Amino acid sequence: MKNRYDGILQFKGTWRDYQERVLSNSEKYLADGKLHIVAAPGSGKTTLGIELIRRLGEPCLILSPSITIRQQWLARITEGFLAEGQEPDSLMSHDLKQMRAITAITYQALYSAMKHDKGELKDQEEEEGEETESMASEETEEVDFREFDILAAVKEAGVKTICLDEAHHLRSEWWKALEAFMKEMKGMTVIALTATPPYDSTPAQWKRYTDLCGPIDEEIFTPELVREGSLCPHEDYICFNWPAKEELEEIRTYQEQTAAVYRELLTGSEFTRMIATHKGLQYPEEYSETFLEKPKYFSALLIFCNAQGIPFPHYLRELIGTDGKLPELKDEWLEALLQGFLYDDTESYQVAEEDRERILKNLKEAGCIYRKKVSLTHKDALQKLLVKSQGKMESIGRIVETERQAMGERLRLLILCDYIKKEKLSVVGTREDLTAEIGAVPIFEFLRRKELDGIRLGVLSGSVVIVPADTEELLMKLLAKKDCEGTLTRIRGTSYGKLQVKGKQTHVVAVVTELFEEGRINALVGTKSLLGEGWDAPCINSLILATYVGSFMLSNQMRGRTIRTDKKHPDKTGNIWHLACVFPQKKGKEKHPDLSGDYEMLVRRFESFLGVSWEEPVIESGIGRLGIPEFDTKEEMEGINQTMLSRAADREGLRQRWQQSLKEIRGEMEVRQREDIPKETANTGYLFVHALGFMILSILSAVSSEAVRLFLELSFRYPGTALPRALMVVTLLACLGIGRYGYLLFKFSTPEKRMRQIGQAVADALAELGEIEEPQHCRVEVESAQGALISVALKGGTMRDKTTFAACMAEIWGVIDNPRYLLVKGRNPERAREFYAVPETFGKQKDRVYVYEKHIRKAMGRFQAVYTRTPQGRRVLLRARTKSFVNKNQTVLQGRKVVKGKYD
Numbered sequence: 001m002k003n004r005y006d007g008i009l010q011f012k013g014t015w016r017d018y019q020e021r022v023l024s025n026s027e028k029y030l031a032d033g034k035l036h037i038v039a040a041p042g043s044g045k046t047t048l049g050i051e052l053i054r055r056l057g058e059p060c061l062i063l064s065p066s067i068t069i070r071q072q073w074l075a076r077i078t079e080g081f082l083a084e085g086q087e088p089d090s091l092m093s094h095d096l097k098q099m100r101a102i103t104a105i106t107y108q109a110l111y112s113a114m115k116h117d118k119g120e121l122k123d124q125e126e127e128e129g130e131e132t133e134s135m136a137s138e139e140t141e142e143v144d145f146r147e148f149d150i151l152a153a154v155k156e157a158g159v160k161t162i163c164l165d166e167a168h169h170l171r172s173e174w175w176k177a178l179e180a181f182m183k184e185m186k187g188m189t190v191i192a193l194t195a196t197p198p199y200d201s202t203p204a205q206w207k208r209y210t211d212l213c214g215p216i217d218e219e220i221f222t223p224e225l226v227r228e229g230s231l232c233p234h235e236d237y238i239c240f241n242w243p244a245k246e247e248l249e250e251i252r253t254y255q256e257q258t259a260a261v262y263r264e265l266l267t268g269s270e271f272t273r274m275i276a277t278h279k280g281l282q283y284p285e286e287y288s289e290t291f292l293e294k295p296k297y298f299s300a301l302l303i304f305c306n307a308q309g310i311p312f313p314h315y316l317r318e319l320i321g322t323d324g325k326l327p328e329l330k331d332e333w334l335e336a337l338l339q340g341f342l343y344d345d346t347e348s349y350q351v352a353e354e355d356r357e358r359i360l361k362n363l364k365e366a367g368c369i370y371r372k373k374v375s376l377t378h379k380d381a382l383q384k385l386l387v388k389s390q391g392k393m394e395s396i397g398r399i400v401e402t403e404r405q406a407m408g409e410r411l412r413l414l415i416l417c418d419y420i421k422k423e424k425l426s427v428v429g430t431r432e433d434l435t436a437e438i439g440a441v442p443i444f445e446f447l448r449r450k451e452l453d454g455i456r457l458g459v460l461s462g463s464v465v466i467v468p469a470d471t472e473e474l475l476m477k478l479l480a481k482k483d484c485e486g487t488l489t490r491i492r493g494t495s496y497g498k499l500q501v502k503g504k505q506t507h508v509v510a511v512v513t514e515l516f517e518e519g520r521i522n523a524l525v526g527t528k529s530l531l532g533e534g535w536d537a538p539c540i541n542s543l544i545l546a547t548y549v550g551s552f553m554l555s556n557q558m559r560g561r562t563i564r565t566d567k568k569h570p571d572k573t574g575n576i577w578h579l580a581c582v583f584p585q586k587k588g589k590e591k592h593p594d595l596s597g598d599y600e601m602l603v604r605r606f607e608s609f610l611g612v613s614w615e616e617p618v619i620e621s622g623i624g625r626l627g628i629p630e631f632d633t634k635e636e637m638e639g640i641n642q643t644m645l646s647r648a649a650d651r652e653g654l655r656q657r658w659q660q661s662l663k664e665i666r667g668e669m670e671v672r673q674r675e676d677i678p679k680e681t682a683n684t685g686y687l688f689v690h691a692l693g694f695m696i697l698s699i700l701s702a703v704s705s706e707a708v709r710l711f712l713e714l715s716f717r718y719p720g721t722a723l724p725r726a727l728m729v730v731t732l733l734a735c736l737g738i739g740r741y742g743y744l745l746f747k748f749s750t751p752e753k754r755m756r757q758i759g760q761a762v763a764d765a766l767a768e769l770g771e772i773e774e775p776q777h778c779r780v781e782v783e784s785a786q787g788a789l790i791s792v793a794l795k796g797g798t799m800r801d802k803t804t805f806a807a808c809m810a811e812i813w814g815v816i817d818n819p820r821y822l823l824v825k826g827r828n829p830e831r832a833r834e835f836y837a838v839p840e841t842f843g844k845q846k847d848r849v850y851v852y853e854k855h856i857r858k859a860m861g862r863f864q865a866v867y868t869r870t871p872q873g874r875r876v877l878l879r880a881r882t883k884s885f886v887n888k889n890q891t892v893l894q895g896r897k898v899v900k901g902k903y904d
Contacts, residue, residue: 003057004101008091009081011051016228019048022218026052034214036192038799040222041560042231045193046076049163052191053102054081058160062104063178065166067121067141068506068535070094070104073165077102096150099157107170111177112143113150119143151184163191168198168209182212190214195560196608197799215773219799222563222610223619223665226658233658234563234574236611237644238602238626239399241391242634243583250385251583257366258331258376264362265334271359272308275341277350281305284313287348291319292878297345299882300336303329319882331376338363338374382583386598387548388437389581393446396544398645399577400447400523403542404454406649410569411454412516413523413542415443416558420461420527429493438546440464440525447523448494457496458521460512462530465499467512471520472497478511479503513537528558538566544577548601559609573651578602582637612654614647617661620898755790756782761859762808762839763794765852771841772801793898808839816884821849822866822876823856829866829873835880838865 015023022037029035035052039045050073053060064070071094078088093100096113108121121141162185167178182188192213198205210216225231243251265271278301280287291298305312307329327333341349342360349356363369368376396415404411421439426432428445444459444466459466467475472488479486484503491498501508509530515521517539528547543562562574580598606623613625631637647653759780767775777796784790794805814837816822821838822829842852846867853865868877 003055004059005054005057008083008086009050009054009077010083011047011054012080013047016044016230018220018224018228019044022048022220023051023055025218026055029217030189032214033188034190034192036210036214036216037218037220038194038197038216039218039220040225040231041195041557042564043195043220043225044230045195045220046073046165047080049073049165049191049193050077050081053161053163056161056189058189059099059101059158060103060161060163061099061154061159062102062163063107063110063165063167064104065107065170067106069165070106071506073104074102096145096153097148099153099159103157103159107167107174107178109141109143110150110181111174113145113148114177114181116145116148117143118146150181154185159185159188161189161191164193164213166194166196167192167213168194179208179212195557216798223662227662230565231563232565232572232574233655234559234576234611235647235654236559236576236578236606236609236626237648238578238580238628239395239641239644240580240582240637241389241395242637243385243581244390247385247389247391248583251382254367254382257368261363261366261368261376262334265359266308266329270355272310274349274351274355275301275304275308275337276310279348279350281310281312281316284315284319288315288319289878291316292875292882294340294344295878295882295884296336297340299326300333301340302326303333304337319879335374335376338376342374343372386581386583391581392438392546392579393443395579395641396443396546397447397450397452398641399542399544399648400455401450401452402645402649403575404452404522406651407541409454409519409522411522411542412519412537412539413544414531414537414540414561415523415525415544415546416528416531416561417443417525417546418528418548420464422464425464425498429491440527443525443546447525448496454522456520456522458512458516458524460509460524460526460531462505462527465501465508465512466491466496467499467515467521469495469497471515474520475499475511475515478514479507482507482510484508484511509535531561535561536564537561538564539568540564540574541566541569541572542575542577544579546579571655573654575648575651577648578605612657612661617657617664618898619661619665751790752782752784755792756780757859758812758856759792759794759805759809761855762812762852763805765842765855766801766804766808768851768855769842769848771804773798774801778805804841808841811839812836816877816880818868818877818881819843820868822868822873822880823853823863824866824876824880825861825863827862827864829864829876830879832876833883835876835884836863 026035037045037048039048049062053062062070062073064073074088074092074094077092082088082091089100091100092102092104094104096103096105096109106121111117112119112121119142121143162182164178168175170178182190190213194213197216198209222231226233242248280291280301291301302312302316303326304310306326342356342363346356360369363374368374400413403413417438417440419439421437421441424434424437424439424441424445427434428441428448434442434445434449440459440461441464444457447455447457456468457466458468467488469488469490475488476486479501482503484501484507486499486501486503488497488499490496499508499512512521512524513535516524516537540562543559545558547558559576562576566572580602582599603623606625607621610619610621611625612618613620614627615625618625628640629636631640759782763772763775763778763780766772767778772778774797778801779795781793781795782790792809794802811819816835816837819837819840820843823836823838824832825834826832838849838852842848849865853863856863866876867873
């Protein structure tokens with residue numbers, strides 16, 4: 001069949017090795033009519049998509065998340081593929097009503113067409129919060145699909161190929177419209193491209209995704225792109241800050257309020273007396289079901305009673321299943337108890353209402369009640385304080401100064417933040433006090449006032465654009481080329497001007513970007529909604545993320561601005577800076593920093609970033625790879641910051657560490673999803689008696705050896721009698737016992753061996769059920785990690801195989817919530833003391849559970865699956881939840897990705 005793109009489209013560049021690999025295997029991948037590629041930002045997945053469209057040779061419909069990205073597809077086709085003499089307009093369109101051989105639209109346009117809507121398509125969603133990232137000239141399009149039949153139009157245009165770009169990052173209604181559309185497009189070839197597949201979705205969500213896009217055929221990871229030279233060597237850094245004086249006062253007030261609450265509740269006898277009146281302490285068996293329904297609250301009640309010396313029946317201690325041990329009373333337990341006492345379980349306490357109201361009033365005055373929720377830690381208020389900490393401004397100033405000294409004129413630094421803070425324009429150029437909230441305008445003015453040598457600032461946001469005044473002549477020429485008119489209004493008392501343009505927002509972004517690339521601006525402040533996605537400036541070599549986003553997708557997009565290679569500077573390296581405010585907490589005589597809030601968000605961010613470890617020459621994800629030591633004082637924190645700044649200045653050292661880590665990878669590169677589990681958590685079953693077991697085994701062996709000797713002696717002395725035969729039977733039974741017990745003892749003699757048995761059972765069950773795509777290439781890998789941890793991962797197979805396996809291990813070793821099935825050790829489930837949740841991927845159908853149970857029994861012995869949706873099963877589940885919650889309190893797993901060679 002003739003290819004309609006022959007003589008029209010031809011790639012003008014040179015393919016990278018990983019691109020050649022994808023293209024050479026494309027026919028094999030397309031056997032099911034779907035080709036699904038996962039590629040990190042900067043890998044050229046758009047170029048790959050165009051080449052695949054060209055090779056298929058049929059009319060194509062390309063769907064993109066936004067107007068900006070849609071236009072990038074059309075521009076890439078024109079620049080990288082369109083043959084000389086060919087007119088773009090005759091080949092391409094972005095209008096469903098005037099379709100061409102290649103038509104590029106947005107998912108929003110598809111949704112509107114399927115709904116027969118009339119309205120406006122926007123390039124981006126509005127910001128939530130104080131202000132929006134919009135301009136009068138924002139990219140919008142008017143559409144009217146009221147009389148339009150999209151299905152008929154697509155069929156009439158002869159479309160045979162559908163290209164889906166980042167299909168899963170859609171609103172639910174857009175997703176539904178896409179599914180309905182694809183259901184009607186029978187016989188279409190699907191090309192699916194993404195940088196961030198939904199690995200962390202539920203099995204049902206994953207099935208929905210792969211039903212649309214097909215199984216993942218190829219994955220291209222960041223380290224491979226660095227090795228190939230498609231991305232530059234890069235590293236993440238954190239700059240910590242202590243709160244400013246005023247903020248410390250606010251924190252101190254919170255801490256004093258909490259301390260006062262503690263003194264009143266724990267040192268006085270009144271609250272203790274009230275808690276002792278709980279009916280469940282007097283009638284435990286009647287309240288057992290209620291207690292087990294709320295394991296955290298039940299646990300909190302007993303922990304408080306234990307701490308305050310309130311007697312309670314031994315029955316409750318057995319019910320909670322802690323072997324007589326209860327944790328110490330901490331904030332979270334007291335919060336849970338107060339929540340029940342004040343709001344959720346008031347009828348169980350025999351106290352006067354005015355007494356309860358008095359405690360409630362005191363807590364409200366102390367700021368410990370928010371929307372009928374008890375919070376002794378003031379977490380919400382402190383989190384807001386950390387996000388806008390003035391100390392972050394000082395961190396930004398130090399980073400900018402350090403990067404300027406290290407990079408000189410080559411510095412191209414981008415600072416991304418959440419908001420513009422347009423109202424702060426009134427203090428720009430004045431000596432008025434600058435409330436240093438994190439926002440584009442305050443950051444600009446803060447840095448301007450510092451008068452850092454060699455720093456030329458700029459602001460690029462939806463409604464505020466500021467550039468150096470001496471760029472006016474060049475700026476107007478650049479705008480004129482795009483048929484735009486602009487005015488630059490000088491900001492009093494500064495060498496900067498505010499730009500206003502009549503024209504499209506994309507043109508404003510383009511001309512300011514050109515100033516940035518040319519060095520007329522070398523420190524650009526922007527907002528994530530405008531520059532976080534779709535904007536490309538390969539010159540960026542330093543990025544400060546002054547944002548509060550922790551999501552995988554947006555964090556990845558923002559980092560992608562920095563890690564791209566720059567043709568003008570082939571030796572480019574990229575530094576990515578993250579900001580974190582910590583504050584002192586009194587613990588004994590010392591003050592320790594509280595690493596909640598900001599730091600928790602950074603931990604989430606780093607879970608998805610692959611980078612070089614500072615601990616050893618390995619490429620892995622997770623914040624642990626930065627090797628940040630624990631710190632207790634502001635001085636120690638400053639030492640860490642200085643280490644970070646020194647590392648960041650050593651760009652050549654960064655390049656060498658990447659080279660060394662890549663050399664350590666033998667053969668083809670693969671990424672393994674590991675789960676790190678504390679050894680004591682896996683140290684169950686046979687393990688707790690294995691020392692005694694070896695002693696018993698030794699005694700049995702000695703007895704058996706002596707029995708054999710006696711048998712031989714008696715057989716010689718009393719031939720033909722029953723005594724030697726009886727002795728022989730006893731000896732054989734002893735040998736069988738030794739063999740069986742010895743085998744089990746060896747099988748579970750270490751936490752690592754036990755983990756391997758469980759992991760292999762999970763992998764075998766997944767393989768039997770077809771949940772692992774490449775079972776022949778998979779094997780379970782277990783090793784000790786950092787002394788106190790066991791690392792478990794699936795080696796080989798696809799990334800989805802590894803993620804599915806890791807998710808199962810996380811559910812098995814995590815806190816038991818509300819699974820459909822439990823795995824219980826022993827014959828009597830209601831008296832069992834060892835429970836595990838059956839992972840959701842197995843628990844959704846009875847037949848699948850039996851497959852899982854079969855493999856677990858084979859590996860671990862006498863376990864049985866219990867259905868939790870029956871009265872008996874519910875009692876077992878409630879007991880398991882309570883025991884699990886108190887013992888673990890939180891998920892013990894620490895997930896991370898590690899890059900290895902196929903032959904490691």
